[in-house]
Amino acid sequence: MEDIKKRIKNIKLWNGIFSIVSLLSTFVGLVLLFALMTDLFMDGAPRISYKFFTSFPSRFPEEAGILSAWVGTLLLILVTAFAAIPLGVAAGIYLEEYAGKNWFTDIIEINIANLAGVPSIIYGLLALGIFVYFFKFGESVLTGGLALALLILPMVIMATREAIRAVPNSIREASYAVGATKWQTVKWHIIPYSTGGILTGIIIGLSRAIGETAPIITVGALTFIAFLPASPVSTEFPFISFKWLLDPFTVMPIQIFNWVSRPQQGFHVNAAAAGIVLLVMTLFMNAAAIYIRYRFRKKIKW
């Protein structure tokens, strides 16, 4: 009897210890994140000013800014969004609504799951081989944007599929029952009802693209750029120009990488400041995604 009591006590003790240990290790990540953010802000915040956003990189850390970097990031994401969103959403719709259950669909599915696990730098090598040297786009905004589009395509496809899967079958049946064709059902019912989920996936994908460095370095983005790509809008006819697509560029993460790799302390401060800007951009996009998911979940009740 005593023996059993002792055993039970022992077991309960372990349970107690583990519940504390597990709580602590769950918070380790959060605490560390907080410490790192504080460190980054303390290092970089003094450098952030209006001038920091409007200056080109320079040999002198105090005069260097991130103008070419944030403009490059913006243009790159524009290309990425234009390429990845239509393609990814269309692929997701096909796989959920049209594809039959056969070996071919299986191959596409396995393939997408595998693509999501391919290291990002491999996409850079792909873009280097195909866009830079085969299609001769050069080391341009277009190449960089397309490289990132390939990278986030699996994410967009998977998010679209998940969102569409949440639309109940009764909606489809109701639509078919009044004589709608497949595409009409998709266009008027499936897409509107799954917009929230799709949008969330797209924003998270784009926020990942903004922070991605490796594939952009591989396609040969420059690290020191003291000019901007050609302006997309002009005062002369036809007002819109696409020359910027083929211009060389740099992006935020590359600018940070470049500053981190320099020996002078002043550039490390710049790197921290640019890091804050980049971090705020990605966290803002993620917060937007979480908010959209929350709003749409509240609005739609099946």
Added chain:
Amino acid sequence: MRIRERIIETGLFFSALSSVFITLGIVIILTYESFGFFKEVAIVEFFTGTTWMPLFAEPKFGILPLVSGTLLTTAIALVVALPLGLISAIYLSEYAPHRLREMIKPVLELLAAVPTVVYGYFALFFLTPFLQNFLPELSGFNAISPGIIMGIMIVPYVSSVSEDAMKAVPMYIREGSYAMGATKFQTAFKVVIPAAFSGIAAAFIMGISRAIGETMVVAIAAGMMPNFTFNPMEPVQTLTSYIVQVSLGDVPHGTIEYRTIFAAGMTLFLMTLFFNIIGFWLRKRIREAY
């Protein structure tokens, strides 16, 4: 009407097919350029040589230093990520009150959203100086601090996939265990984890594949030195950071130096593909279990 429907369906089909073309593109590019590389360098030398000096006047093409650097940083990352990820998953799935869980999960997701260059900054300017307080002989560039930071980076992936697997274990199995008088601790370790084993293994493997492919943290903080060593205190170079190093320089298209990055990329691709296939197979198994 019919024709329109068919056109739309065909368009959607080709969009879905594009993902297959991406994979084909990767395989073709890597194979084509590696083929050119192996015409000039013997495969045996490539896979058994212990010196990697491709950019020197008398080049040496032994990939082992890059593989050892990759494995070393990956191993350090896993030592951090696997226990932390698994234990947080157990906490979130078995112990945490519902409201706390709903609060922690988005924050863990944010941890995954921090750009990798920023993590690299932390490894080089925060963790390395911090570790040097305890390990004075630690060099400024080393394998251990990017490894640890990579581990922290992977925790959210490991914990969210493992937690999903544990949540998929039906409640009645837990209830059976509680009814026998087992504590939560016993239930978690003797019932839930064995039942969710494939899913947890898939999470671990996903973590491994992510650590192998991680680029910027090691490129910034590990030192870009192809060092055939398993000593975490020394600078190393990984497959990924070698590709970065070459891409930053001006290597002309079509030369042997240019092709080395594709040979390194091929090695990397095969390593991650191996783990991805195992992970995919394991995840398929959990779906069939219940």
